[in-house]
Amino acid sequence: MAMKLEQLKALLKETLIEGEFPYTPKGRTITAIVVRTTQSEAIFRTDGDLNKETVSASLKDPSPLTRVVVTKRKLTASERRSGREFFRELGIIPEDCSINKSMCGQCVDCLTYGFAAGDKDSDSKGSMKSRIITDNSYSLLEASQISDIKTFNATGESGTMYDLEDGKQRQSINSDEYVRPQAHFIDIETFKDLRFGEFLYAFGNILRTSRYGATPTRIGKIKNSIVAIILSKGEVFSSLELTKGIWDRLEKKEHPLNTSEVEEKTLEVTVELADRLPFKTTIITGEELQEVLETVRMAYKEPEELKNIISELSGWKKDEKKKG
Numbered sequence: 001m002a003m004k005l006e007q008l009k010a011l012l013k014e015t016l017i018e019g020e021f022p023y024t025p026k027g028r029t030i031t032a033i034v035v036r037t038t039q040s041e042a043i044f045r046t047d048g049d050l051n052k053e054t055v056s057a058s059l060k061d062p063s064p065l066t067r068v069v070v071t072k073r074k075l076t077a078s079e080r081r082s083g084r085e086f087f088r089e090l091g092i093i094p095e096d097c098s099i100n101k102s103m104c105g106q107c108v109d110c111l112t113y114g115f116a117a118g119d120k121d122s123d124s125k126g127s128m129k130s131r132i133i134t135d136n137s138y139s140l141l142e143a144s145q146i147s148d149i150k151t152f153n154a155t156g157e158s159g160t161m162y163d164l165e166d167g168k169q170r171q172s173i174n175s176d177e178y179v180r181p182q183a184h185f186i187d188i189e190t191f192k193d194l195r196f197g198e199f200l201y202a203f204g205n206i207l208r209t210s211r212y213g214a215t216p217t218r219i220g221k222i223k224n225s226i227v228a229i230i231l232s233k234g235e236v237f238s239s240l241e242l243t244k245g246i247w248d249r250l251e252k253k254e255h256p257l258n259t260s261e262v263e264e265k266t267l268e269v270t271v272e273l274a275d276r277l278p279f280k281t282t283i284i285t286g287e288e289l290q291e292v293l294e295t296v297r298m299a300y301k302e303p304e305e306l307k308n309i310i311s312e313l314s315g316w317k318k319d320e321k322k323k324g
């Protein structure tokens with residue numbers, strides 16, 4: 001059952017910022033623990049190779065293990081893109097705010113994820129750091145278990161192997177390294193010093209994004225599952241630490257893993273690691289978490305109230321109101 005947005009705001013109150021844009025860091029932290037499961041063969045890069053990193057297998061076992069890495073840049077860029085699409089339709093992201101050209105520096109997307117300096121004449125002088133903090137995301141299992149290479153014919157523009165221009169069959173064969181379906185990546189997204197509207201924006205983007213990758217043709221379909229939300233006054237553990245801790249608890253370390261088992265272990269390790277932190281944490285999970293998720297989903301289905309909350313956010317420039 002969904003709650004009212006006001007109730008959700010009250011639940012997160014201690015870890016949100018009220019009113020003005022936060023000029024000085026307050027350390028109010030909301031952390032989403034996410035299990036990302038591939039739903040198709042997934043290619044995350046344009047040059048045919050996967051990113052990999054060799055690290056210790058687990059918290060208990062120091063022997064090396066090579067894992068596939070999905071870079072934080074890739075994850076955030078895809079989520080950001082889906083958020084911008086949705087709110088541009090609602091008229092909240094201005095037409096002239098463009099990630100590739102000049103960012104406005106004033107809309108909810110620029111304020112939340114940060115922006116780089118625009119050209120000299122634009123209004124968006126300066127730049128701002130993101131308040132969405134992410135790590136690279138690591139595969140739970142070893143790279144050799146969850147990836148494979150396939151070769152394909154490099155088709156011409158007509159989509160066939162027949163080259164229309166010189167009337168010959170094409171010869172080129174390319175290969176791509178891909179992640180198999182039902183591979184699990186463990187990830188932590190941290191929301192730092194956000195106002196309620198900014199939180200709804202960034203959190204909603206995790207729930208709404210299902211395609212990740214460099215370009216629309218080189219992508220993977222991914223299902224994001226949020227297994228816990230941690231409220232705290234400081235940053236929690238890393239996604240690599242969490243990944244290793246889950247690996248320790250897996251009975252069989254073989255692809256394919258059962259997704260609900262992975263989610264269950266993720267929650268167990270989250271609770272354990274949170275316990276060791278030198279500050280107080282509140283973990284939202286179980287039924288309460290389902291209620292939170294349903295509330296955000298409902299807010300996006302009927303976006304009128306969400307639109308109002310986001311429109312009312314003040315910008316980061318102190319003299320903005322006077323300028324009108």
Ligand SMILES: [Zn+2]
Binds near residue numbers: 104
């Ligand atoms: Zn903008």
